[in-house]
Amino acid sequence: xxxxxETEAQIASAxxxxxxxxxxLEGVNKWFGALHVLRDVNLSVAxxxxxxVCGPSGSGKSTLIRCINRLETHQxxxxxxxxxxxxxxxxxxxAIRREVGMVFQSFNLFPHLTILENCTLAPIWVRRMPKKExxxxxxxxxxxxxxxxxxxxxxxxxxxxxxxxxxxxxxLCMKPKIMLFDEPTSALDPEMIKEVLDTMVMLAxxxxxxxxxxxxxxxxxxVADRVVFMDRGEIVESGEPESLFSDPKTDRLKLFLSQIL
Ligand code: ADP
Ligand code: MG
Numbered sequence: 201x202x203x204x205x206e207t208e209a210q211i212a213s214a215x216x217x218x219x220x221x222x223x224x225l226e227g228v229n230k231w232f233g234a235l236h237v238l239r240d241v242n243l244s245v246a247x248x249x250x251x252x253v254c255g256p257s258g259s260g261k262s263t264l265i266r267c268i269n270r271l272e273t274h275q276x277x278x279x280x281x282x283x284x285x286x287x288x289x290x291x292x293x294x295a296i297r298r299e300v301g302m303v304f305q306s307f308n309l310f311p312h313l314t315i316l317e318n319c320t321l322a323p324i325w326v327r328r329m330p331k332k333e334x335x336x337x338x339x340x341x342x343x344x345x346x347x348x349x350x351x352x353x354x355x356x357x358x359x360x361x362x363x364x365x366x367x368x369x370x371x372l373c374m375k376p377k378i379m380l381f382d383e384p385t386s387a388l389d390p391e392m393i394k395e396v397l398d399t400m401v402m403l404a405x406x407x408x409x410x411x412x413x414x415x416x417x418x419x420x421x422x423v424a425d426r427v428v429f430m431d432r433g434e435i436v437e438s439g440e441p442e443s444l445f446s447d448p449k450t451d452r453l454k455l456f457l458s459q460i461l
Contacts, residue, residue: 219247220283222378222409223268228277230263230433237263238274239433245411247377250404252420252441253413255430256456261413264430265380268411269300282377298326301371305383307363309355309370315342316351319370327374334373341369345399361392365399372403379403381412415460417445429453 223245230238237260245251253261266272267279270286270293279286281296309318319338323329329337342348345365347358355363364384371379381400385393397419404410404423414420420427420441427445428438431452437444445461448454 221245221280222247222249222282223411224278224280225264225268226278228267228274228279230260230267230272230274230276237433238267241277241433241435243428243435245409247409248407249425250408250410250423251412252424252427253411253430254415254417254420254427254456254460255436256459259430260433261430262382265302265382265411265413268380269296269302271302298374299377301374301376301379303364303367303371303379303381303384305387307355307360307367307387309363309366311355314352314354315347315358315366318355318366319373322370323373338369338373341372342366344372344402345369346395359392360388361395364388364392364396368396368399368403378409378411381410381414383413383415385414385416417441417461421445429456431456 221244223243225241225243228238228241229236241264253264255261263272267274268281282299284292284295286292286296310321313321316335316338319341320331320334323334323337324331339348339351342351345368347362347365350358350362350366355366358366368384384400385396388396393416397416400410400412400419401423412419412424424441426438427441429436429444429452436450437448437453444453445457448457
């Protein structure tokens with residue numbers, strides 16, 4: 201290889217072949233009472249890979265990613281995150297929560313804390329980081345998401361798009377290895393969607409392992425290595441965005457695409 205590897209993304213992609221998968225789901229089943237919401241889900245996500253999950257409302261997308269950081273528990277099958285199997289063992293839960301950042305549809309910022317305090321809370325209390333260091337780190341990420349000037353304000357003083365970018369910066373302050381996004385733009389006004397997607401594109405370019413539940417197909421085309429289509433708790437189809445969108449194999453995906461595109 202004569203080319204020099206320069207960017208983090210190139211390093212991540214060079215590592216992809218040998219690194220163990222970041223996330224593995226094997227035969228995962230989950231029920232809410234009698235409702236079977238995840239049916240034999242198998243999915244392996246490589247380090248540095250970007251996966252977009254789409255599918256109709258109620259198909260189990262949120263449940264799937266909530267199981268990955270154990271906000272929900274599965275009843276059958278195995279989930280491994282960075283080689284650690286999810287179980288009721290509190291130490292493994294702790295380890296996983298540190299490695300996995302999550303961004304929700306509703307930004308979930310603490311309303312009574314400033315933007316800066318929202319970002320430093322977990323690093324100080326969970327990571328035991330000195331306050332000054334946590335503040336420097338928070339300012340670095342607020343700069344990356346392009347809102348350092350909002351640091352002293354409260355969430356209610358920011359637009360939805362700005363709040364969602366704070367939520368992303370806050371997650372990044374924990375230095376996660378994996379980022380999970382659950383429809384991060386679906387609560388936003390159209391003019392704010394792009395600023396959040398741009399932030400996610402920036403993050404993808406750093407080589408971050410990402411699973412994004414989204415119906416933003418432009419984003420999927422631009423950054424996803426793979427798109428996974430779910431329906432009624434199953435992974436029905438998956439593949440590279442271009443081939444999946446232009447050549448859907450199942451009627452279920454055809455129907456879904458005709459409704460959203
Ligand atoms: P999606 O994110 O694709 O819209 P969800 O994962 O939120 O789908 O939901 C999958 C199914 O599980 C839906 O039928 C939903 O109503 C049900 N469900 C989700 N959360 C719960 C819960 N906490 N208790 C009972 N049923 C739930
Ligand atoms: Mg959902």
